[in-house]
Amino acid sequence: MGLMNGIDEKFLKKIPGAPVIMTSIEWIINASRANSLWTVTFGLRCCAIEMMHTGATKTDWARFGFEVPAASPRRADVMVVAGTVSKKMVPIVKRLYEQMPDPKYVIAMGACAISGGPFVYDSYSVVYGVDKIIPVDVYIPGCPPRPEALIDGFIKLQKKIMTQKFRK
Amino acid sequence: MNYQEILEKIKTKVEPIYYKEDLGVLNAEVKPSDIKKVISFLKDELKFDWLNFITAIDWPENQNIEIIYYLYSNITKDKVVIRVKLDRNNPTIDTITDIFKTAEWHERETAEMFGVKFLNHPYPKRLLTIDGMDAPLRKDFKCDDLKPLPKD
Numbered sequence: 020m021g022l023m024n025g026i027d028e029k030f031l032k033k034i035p036g037a038p039v040i041m042t043s044i045e046w047i048i049n050a051s052r053a054n055s056l057w058t059v060t061f062g063l064r065c066c067a068i069e070m071m072h073t074g075a076t077k078t079d080w081a082r083f084g085f086e087v088p089a090a091s092p093r094r095a096d097v098m099v100v101a102g103t104v105s106k107k108m109v110p111i112v113k114r115l116y117e118q119m120p121d122p123k124y125v126i127a128m129g130a131c132a133i134s135g136g137p138f139v140y141d142s143y144s145v146v147y148g149v150d151k152i153i154p155v156d157v158y159i160p161g162c163p164p165r166p167e168a169l170i171d172g173f174i175k176l177q178k179k180i181m182t183q184k185f186r187k
Numbered sequence: 188m189n190y191q192e193i194l195e196k197i198k199t200k201v202e203p204i205y206y207k208e209d210l211g212v213l214n215a216e217v218k219p220s221d222i223k224k225v226i227s228f229l230k231d232e233l234k235f236d237w238l239n240f241i242t243a244i245d246w247p248e249n250q251n252i253e254i255i256y257y258l259y260s261n262i263t264k265d266k267v268v269i270r271v272k273l274d275r276n277n278p279t280i281d282t283i284t285d286i287f288k289t290a291e292w293h294e295r296e297t298a299e300m301f302g303v304k305f306l307n308h309p310y311p312k313r314l315l316t317i318d319g320m321d322a323p324l325r326k327d328f329k330c331d332d333l334k335p336l337p338k339d
């Protein structure tokens with residue numbers, strides 16, 4: 020597991036003299052989810068190059084618990100929409116999203132995935148933001164966002180996961 | 188070969204409607220019915236073995252769609268541009284896929300972007316646009332969610 024974000028004394032207690040920790044089910048499930056996020060291996064345009072770079076040695080997102088890009092959407096937890104969604108790609112993006120098991124999260128990376136970005140005007144082929152077709156958890160602005168920004172977005176997503184409640 | 192020599196050789200086969208020299212490259216306009224003849228002549232006898240691209244230009248004021256074939260020769264390093272003007276309301280032309288296989292995707296793209304019909308094309312399906320979209324690169328294209336660029 021990567022770094023435990025948001026570890027708090029009141030959630031995690033080590034009992035002296037025994038290999039036992041006490042915490043809430045909610046916290047342990049959220050922490051397990053947040054620290055082992057697998058991404059769908061999927062990129063749409065220039066932002067995908069920056070996403071690959073984020074996963075490569077120099078910035079290495081596995082340090083923070085985002086782990087491996089999953090080879091199939093059925094094993095993935097988070098979808099990074101890295102790039103322009105064209106109208107021709109809409110059915111494919113939707114299908115990838117629907118194949119992912121719950122709980123699933125979506126990060127919209129770059130101006131294109133947020134709003135259509137540089138292609139907003141006079142474009143016959145671009146969807147104006149991926150949130151028109153699938154729900155988005157975190158938006159990362161930039162054209163393209165730097166790897167640091169993507170990692171920041173992931174950490175924001177982890178913080179969001181840690182606030183999930185199981186009781187209604 | 189310079190462009191005059193290429194032009195003389197083309198003239199022995201078909202008569203260009205119009206020609207001009209542009210940056211040292213011959214631009215010859217031929218009749219739509221001559222296109223297969225001229226392309227296979229260029230390929231077989233003048234050794235233009237590479238089809239760079241096929242594209243089109245929309246001329247709404249003349250009611251024309253102009254198809255452009257750009258050929259290159261890896262042997263003599265020459266370039267030539269063949270142009271064909273079609274009627275804008277019903278643009279149809281023969282495919283050259285049987286001469287250059289690579290023309291297949293170029294023709295599919297030109298067909299969906301400009302609404303040109305390529306006769307006898309082996310796989311006349313859409314390549315890049317969604318179903319129901321017609322000729323987005325024509326100057327008078329309209330679609331519901333197109334946001335025009337603000338003027339100022």
Ligand code: SF4
Pocket residue numbers: 064065066067101102103128129130131132136137161162163164
């Ligand atoms: S936001 Fe910029 S870098 Fe990213 S896909 Fe769009 S154009 Fe490319």
